[in-house]
Amino acid sequence: MDPAETAELYKRLGRARRVAVLTGAGVSAESGVPTFRGADGLWRKYRAEDLATPEAFRRDPKLVWEWYDWRRQLIARCQPNPAHQAIAFLERRSQDFLLITQNVDGLHRLAGSIRMVELHGNIWRVRCLEEGKTTENLDVPLQAIPPRCECGGLLRPDVVWFGEALPPEALQEAFDAAESCDVLLVVGTSAVVQPAASLPMVARQRGAYVVEVNLEPTPLTSLANESHHGKAAEILPRLLAFDSAFRNPHSAFEGPGGPCSP
Numbered sequence: 211m212d213p214a215e216t217a218e219l220y221k222r223l224g225r226a227r228r229v230a231v232l233t234g235a236g237v238s239a240e241s242g243v244p245t246f247r248g249a250d251g252l253w254r255k256y257r258a259e260d261l262a263t264p265e266a267f268r269r270d271p272k273l274v275w276e277w278y279d280w281r282r283q284l285i286a287r288c289q290p291n292p293a294h295q296a297i298a299f300l301e302r303r304s305q306d307f308l309l310i311t312q313n314v315d316g317l318h319r320l321a322g323s324i325r326m327v328e329l330h331g332n333i334w335r336v337r338c339l340e341e342g343k344t345t346e347n348l349d350v351p352l353q354a355i356p357p358r359c360e361c362g363g364l365l366r367p368d369v370v371w372f373g374e375a376l377p378p379e380a381l382q383e384a385f386d387a388a389e390s391c392d393v394l395l396v397v398g399t400s401a402v403v404q405p406a407a408s409l410p411m412v413a414r415q416r417g418a419y420v421v422e423v424n425l426e427p428t429p430l431t432s433l434a435n436e437s438h439h440g441k442a443a444e445i446l447p448r449l450l451a452f453d454s455a456f457r458n459p460h461s462a463f464e465g466p467g468g469p470c471s472p
């Protein structure tokens with residue numbers, strides 16, 4: 211990667227007080243998790259309205275759970291990739307940090323991310339429709355489809371479906387971070403699903419330096435300060451000096467002499 215391509219970002223990261231990252235399905239693509247809207251996207255094979263809505267679940271909980279069980283079995287075989295690891299590395303290097311993910315696959319946490327919000331829930335949690343209780347369920351495959359709570363109530367995936375409100379605390383935390391961050395990295399999202407897709411606009415309007423990493427241009431590209439097109443697992447480690455920092459742990463984003471010194 212041309213050093214000129216990273217100089218500005220290094221400088222910004224070096225003096226940033228608060229860093230935020232927004233991720234979408236593209237950050238997990240190289241782990242083998244299908245995206246939603248790409249050529250091999252999940253929505254190509256299924257209509258979102260048929261599966262990722264409360265109405266679909268009411269209509270046919272077995273069909274919706276068969277889709278989620280298939281996704282859980284696939285994700286269970288996937289490991290975090292260098293993009294997830296680079297984001298966890300950035301968190302450790304940043305004074306004040308928040309990862310905002312739209313992904314439900316749990317790979318960021320496996321990669322070591324701690325300060326994060328999952329805007330659309332998590333595919334490894336289930337919620338009882340009778341008691342409202344949320345529990346972790348790692349069964350692969352599920353023991354029964356649809357799964358039931360000990361109380362006999364139907365369990366649903368603890369994810370946010372279309373037409374459902376996002377978890378208010380997570381959403382508030384995400385907008386607070388977008389409004390106050392100095393740098394926002396936007397990685398692997400088509401930026402079409404609201405309200406998450408509004409976060410980069412809010413950050414830019416508040417003066418954040420917005421950097422997009424995506425295979426291709428998106429509706430965000432025109433508002434980003436920098437756009438890097440390519441695979442996140444290849445670009446992000448280089449962009450964040452993640453790989454070279456491993457060899458020289460005092461290099462990235464630190465003090466005088468590092469590549470980001472003003």
Ligand code: BV8
Binds near residue numbers: 246262371400402
């Ligand atoms: C809500 C469920 C209101 C879990 C998902 C205007 C304003 C507000 C809302 C709306 C609005 N217009 C329409 C709406 C409603 C709707 C919406 O936004 N619809 C869209 C389609 C127009 N929004 C909602 O319904 C939301 N709720 O607004 O509620 C409300 C308020 C109060 C009370 C009641 C209701 C709920 C949205 C959440 C929906 N749930 N998933 C699951 O099963 O997964 S959305 C689904 O899309 C996933 O969660 C995913 O995270 C999300 C976003 O997709 P992306 O992550 O961006 O993935 P995608 O495949 O699209 O793109 C991948 C990108 O990666 C591509 O750009 C590709 O180029 C790139 N890429 C691929 N490979 C790589 C890569 N990049 C780098 N490297 C690679 N290797």
